[in-house]
Amino acid sequence: MDADFAEFVAAKQNGLLRYAMLLTGGDPHTAADLAQETFLRLGRRWRVVRDVEHQDAYARRTMTRLWWSRSKRDRREVLLAEPEERATSDADPAWTSDLWAALQLLPPRQRAVLVLRYYEDCSEKEIAEILACRPGTVKSQASRGMASLRRLMGVAGDGEPVVRRLVDGATDSAVEDERAGGRSAHE
């Protein structure tokens, strides 16, 4: 590994690991894997990346693209059991805010679109270009994601926020319904 690339990895790893946590919905193992895969991808193009003006944004977009591809692959393989198990075990202690808890409940693709929209301030067209998908897909994913967030946060005015019950430790049918709804929207 080039010395300057090693320095780059060391300098950027915390920022990218945090971003990976946002994308993965708080899964530390997947986030670490995603960060490693992202650095590997960047390393292959290091001669180009080295001279990129906004390296952080470039790296985040590379990571989001990888996460999007991985989500599509996982969706095809119908690997739904693992995220559900993770949501009820590893992630619960880390739910320090309602919004973070709600984000973790979103399907991966909705979360990726919202992160690009509100973290990177990308337009729908830009997001579609980054993720190599149709603008219509971005629009629908963003719309569903925000609707789910409103419902989870209780902003829609239909009762107690679902995430509040999760943060409080309750696991009732409404939470299960939300998770099931997230999975169906994910598809």
Place this chain on the structure above:
Amino acid sequence: MSDLEGQLRAFLHEGEVPVPDVPDLVDRVAGAQRRHRRRRVAGVVAAACLIAAAGIAGTVLRGGDSTPQPATPGPSCAGVTLRTAGVSTVAGAAGPTLALVLGSGTGGDARCPIGPGTRIEIGTGADALSTTIPHGITPVRLRPGRDALLQLTWTTWCGDGPPQVRMTFSTGETTTLDLPAETETPPCATASDPAPLRFVALRTADVMSGGRPGPG
């Protein structure tokens, strides 16, 4: 922008998100890079083996030579030209001699084989004569600064005037030269000669500065 959108933006940028501690991430990336390189090298080797195997299998299936054909383009004689020609009419035991000088331009292909299989034709139509450099002759390969001298016996010519000489290389390319009008051609023999044009010799000739090897 709604409150929720504002909250989401603020959380994504500044919110407290637990960051996993991965102290060995640099080492993990370095290790992954090494594995990736090894896989890539192995993939290239495997692909090369597959291509070679497919080539051998294809040749065997065709029932031909089992030597795989080279992947690189074959030699080209496009840059080789007939520079000059001359006829020595001092009759010896074998008759008049036609000497042909071949040269290669600076862009010529040094792999162009001039040797067995190269065909020499004189004239066209019913009076045309031809011969081929026989097997067993060591081919010569031209390079800039080196010419080739080809000698043939030419015992009879019944055509009109000095004809055109055409050489066809084993690569399929040709070069032609019109013999000068003052060229003294052999007489038209009444008795039919079974081989009025015969190969004699082929050799290379270094081109001296300002001069060329003579046809004699």
